[in-house]
Amino acid sequence: MTTRSGSASYDGFGKDGKGHVSTQSGVLSDTQYGFGSRFEDGIGTNPEELIAAAHASCFTMALSFALAGAGFTAGKLETTAKVTLDKDGDGFSITKSALDLKATIADISPEQFETIAAGAKANCPVSKVLNAEITLTHSLNA
Numbered sequence: 001m002t003t004r005s006g007s008a009s010y011d012g013f014g015k016d017g018k019g020h021v022s023t024q025s026g027v028l029s030d031t032q033y034g035f036g037s038r039f040e041d042g043i044g045t046n047p048e049e050l051i052a053a054a055h056a057s058c059f060t061m062a063l064s065f066a067l068a069g070a071g072f073t074a075g076k077l078e079t080t081a082k083v084t085l086d087k088d089g090d091g092f093s094i095t096k097s098a099l100d101l102k103a104t105i106a107d108i109s110p111e112q113f114e115t116i117a118a119g120a121k122a123n124c125p126v127s128k129v130l131n132a133e134i135t136l137t138h139s140l141n142a
Contacts, residue, residue, distance in 0.1 A: 008033075021045065048083040048094065055097050056081035056125045063120035067105065070116055076106035084132075094132050099109040113140050 006028070010019040020030040028045070036042020056079040063077055084096040099121065105113065121127055121136045 010034075021050070026089065048085050049129075051094065051126075052081040052083040052097070055083070055115065055124075055130070058099075058121055058124040058126035059099055062124035063101075063103075063117055066116045066120045067108075070112070072105055072108060075103065078102045094130065095129075096133045096135070097130055099134065099136045101136065103138060103140050108140070110140060113138075 005024045008019055008021045010017050012018060015035040017034060019033045021033055022029050022031070023138065032044035033046050034042065034044060037044035038046035038048070047085045059081070060077050063079075067075065078101070080100045082096075082098045082100070083094055084098075085092050086095045088095075101117065103113065103117075117136060117138060121134060127134055
């Protein structure tokens with residue numbers, strides 16, 4: 001079992017509040033977040049951006065391991081995730097994570113690649129935790 005942690009603080013309330021988020025690894029250390037960075041073009045990060053980075057990295061690593069398990073030894077994978085936050089009644093919900101993958105892999109058929117990529121999308125831990133539509137578009141050896 002692996003356990004990782006992150007922490008957040010928020011001083012003040014609503015639009016006037018300011019927050020900071022940190023990760024156990026120190027990659028984020030008191031990184032600013034708040035209304036401006038979430039709903040406007042303010043400086044700092046936001047939960048959706050962090051989830052997008054987590055989903056892109058988790059899926060890419062899962063695909064890498066699945067390809068290695070299928071006997072492929074070299075290539076490059078680049079994934080972007082776009083997470084959508086929609087108004088939902090009195091609050092908000094993350095409704096979609098759109099993965100866009102660019103892959104360079106020698107000697108793989110498009111059908112085999114599609115099967116392995118679909119499995120990685122369905123089985124990466126972040127995909128499993130999201131209660132949202134997850135889509136995958138890709139280009140192979142482009």
